[in-house]
Amino acid sequence: MGLWRIDADVLAGSRFVVSPMAETVGCLAALTGQHRLSPAQREWLDAAGPAFTARWGGDDFALPFLRDAIRPGWLADFLVRPPRTDPPAFAEELAAMAATTDERARAQILETMDRPLAPVLLGDGLVARALELVAWVWEHTLQPGWPRRRRALEADIVARTDRLTTGGWAAVLDRMRPGMRWLGDGRLQINTYDYPPRDVTGTRLLFIPTTAYRGWVAYEEPADVHAVIYPATGWLAQDPDAVAPEALARLIGPARARILTLLAAPKSTTQLVALTGQALGSTGDHLRVLRDAGLVARRRSGRSVLYYRTALGDALCGG
Template sequence: MGVWQVPSDLLARSRFTVSPMVDTVAALRALYKPRTPWQWAWRGPHVDAFQRMLAARPVARALLPASFNPRWVADFFTIAPASPEPTFPAELAAVGRLSDEQVRADLRVTRPESLAPELLADGLTGQVVELLNWVWTHTVEPEWPERERRLRADIVARTTALSAGGWAGVIADLNRNMRWLGDGRLQINDYSEPPLSLDEAEQLVFVPAHCRRGWVVWDAPTRFGMVYPARGILMDPASPAPDGLARLIGANRASILARLDAPLSTSQLVVVTGLSLGTVSDHLRVLLDAGAVSKRRSGREVLYWRTPLGAALAAGG
């Protein structure tokens, strides 16, 4: 599955979308095997409850090592969103419609060796549904407003880049192994598989998520998509700016400065801070005049980021 052959009309209809299920799977992977400092930090408050849940559910405990390996995720965790604005209940229902044997077949692809005895009993699909529902309810749903803001801010930036540089530029920035090869060929990973034709596909989506690396979502032969790491996931919008910095320059101005470790547009800052466009613009003007941020134009947007002075203020706040 290293290269997809994408018809031009399918690419023209492709879109970015936010998927609660994709972020739930990303959270499950971080709970199971965190790989980065920010995943370890996010996992901390949830890990005890997660371990207790697994101790009480031997099937769920056996599912995790069988479902994830470094090169593949079991397909029942990677069903492509069926609508432009999917909800978690609708996406969970799609998983629930799978048969136990379909789930086991997906597990045998991910782990070709024999499955654990716990995974051979009836009710396996129900156990998958319960596991996903637990992760959503206990870890993702309470954070969903802020998570969704980050994801939609990423989409704002990507669609701006799309209008300026086309799909080739956008795709190259989504994932280190993705690139547009020309002639309708989209490289999605570095696997040595024969090209896959998407001639029958009706949908191609790109889904930002709180993840370290992306993965494929699909419901062949009609729906395909790529998950990619969203920008700004290291910054938690729910966390206040350092108290000292807030006292020095004001809470809202400090909140904006704290988020500008990477370039963000005005519209992105509106999404991740919850402030109005006018308020964000006023604060950016003050920070520019003070030498705490710099700016440059990128397509139709203006991007802002911290100067060394701004970085020193944010670090020492």
């Protein structure tokens, strides 16, 4: 199995980061038909697939590149390098990808590959054509809706940091992605593949949520930064912009109606702040009014306070 050895200092200095490039590459994987898709990716593919086919369906490079560079169980390292800034901008991550030579990119694609490289990938300009493809997918299919998607990923980060305060790193890391297990004593099973153990002590460790089904790991040699790209939790990735009924918004105001709609599943104040973009004080005020009206109740879960709709709140949202 793939095993990382991690000390307490690495965990203490680790960070959660939202990466536009990681999300773009995760969505690119959905275009090849080789990977299991999350509900969020299916939604994206339904919306973006026709435009992608119209632009790239007749291109001799796009699909062979995606099938070889983003295979099940393998993703070429140059596509997603661990971010150096927080939060990373897409242009910075694209520039890091552009620094790769064609020869190095080909070598990374060929690792663990059991078939010859697609002939179109053997010539000059491999990285330049990959840059064009990745940039187009970002600009035309993801960037317009990025604020919504980013709020969902940030809400997942809030949920996991809440879990850190109640259950420690074991509760956060165990089963963060399929095949990943916290084994204790500084041992993190990163996947179930037969790779030699990797010592990540003395490096920086990043955790990057994505809407992909499985996620992956990223680092580049010499590795001073390691990243775990993991699937965002369930409903946080599926419907961060649930729309409140228009009549409800007229009755109690759009901000309170939005909060009430999002409380179809229990959430903390910090999760609601991440999902709505409202200030913490404003969110707390709205929750207080909703509680006073009997539309919302709250309960404690560990160190967190979760808010949820009452039967009356359910009835109003359903109406």
